Amino acid sequence: MSWREVGQGVFVRRYAELDLSIGLVVGAECALVIDTRGDHVQGSELAAAVREITALPWQVAITHAHFDHCFGTSAFLPAPVWAHERCPRFLAATADQQRAEWVAHYRGEGSDDIADALAESTPTQPDHLVSERADLDLGGRTAQLRHLGPGHTDHDLVIAVPDAGVVFAGDLVEQGAPPDFGDAHPERWPAAADGILALSPATVVPGHGDPVGPDFVRTQRAELAAIAELCREHRTGELTEEQALHRSPYPADTTRTALRRA
Ligand SMILES: [Zn+2]
Incomplete structure (x- = not known):
């Protein structure tokens, strides 16, 4: 695996494990690392890989609190x-449960190394908090941290690099698999997707999968809007679950999760 430069000085590193993109x-004057992988061993690997690109001091931005995006943060401290x-x-509310669930997952698939590393990983609490927006001066360029409303979670943060036309979308955009609704706000998610498009990106980096263009985000936005409408009609009793599943653009499991979250 290697870094891919998607804009001048803007890199993506994609991992086979969960198809994660960092x-x-x-x-x-400074580098910004966006997400830190899922355990302290993976975080250390990532920190060493960042050092292959730059010796500058770094800051970390976490797109959201799912373990695969942030349990590796300790490797970047201070x-x-x-x-x-x-x-x-x-x-704080979910770390123990996320760890237990995914340790069991990795043991179940025989990935004991990852299970062991995750079992001994303690997530780092962020210490620089963003309400709606913050602009980070990295020296000669700005990274814009933006909360575009609830979507994949209630606390998604996207990072825009306007001089390169790149937006890191976290799991608000997913390539190669349906979006994950486990902690989602399905009826609000389309508006967050609109917020990404309003940043006028040439390249959008999903939390999982390959970088995409705005057309992909527009297509996903339309699917998310369809799901939001199914959730609304199911919630108000206009649709049965079976009817919603039939009309959904996504697989049944994904749709059931969305309906439950609504
Ligand atoms: Zn996620």
């Missing part, structure tokens, strides 16, 4: 760790 933005203001509460 971001790196290099300014003249550093400012940015996240949305609701991230700490979600992380």
Whole structure:
């Protein structure tokens, strides 16, 4: 695996494990690491990989508190760790359950190394909190941290690099698999997707999968709007679950989760 430069000084590193994509933005004075992988061993690997690109001091931005995006943060300390203001509460409330669930998952598939590393990983609480927006001066370029409303979680943070036309969308955009609704706000998600498109990106980096263009986001936005409408009609009793599943653009399991969240 290697870094792919998607804009000048803007890099993506994609991992086979969960098809995760990590971001790196290099300014003249500072680098911004976007998400830190799922355990302390993976975080250390990522930190070493960042050091292959730049020796600059780094800051960390967490797109959201799901373990695969942030349980590796300890490898980057000391550093400012940015996240949305609701991230700490979600992380505190769910970290133990996320760890237990995924340790069991990795043991079940025979990945004992990952299970062991995750079992001994303690997530780092972010210490620089964003309400709606913050602009980070990286030296000669700005990274814009934006909360566009609830979507994949109640605390998604996207990172825009306007001079490169790149937006890191976290799991608000997913390529190669349906979006994950497990902690989602399905009826609000389309508006968050609109917020990404309003940033006028040439390249959008999903939390999982390959970088995409705005057309992909528009297509996903339409699917999310269809799901939001099914959720609304199911919630108000206009549709049975079976009817909603039949009309959904996504597989039954994904749709059932969305209906339950609504
Ligand atoms: Zn997620």
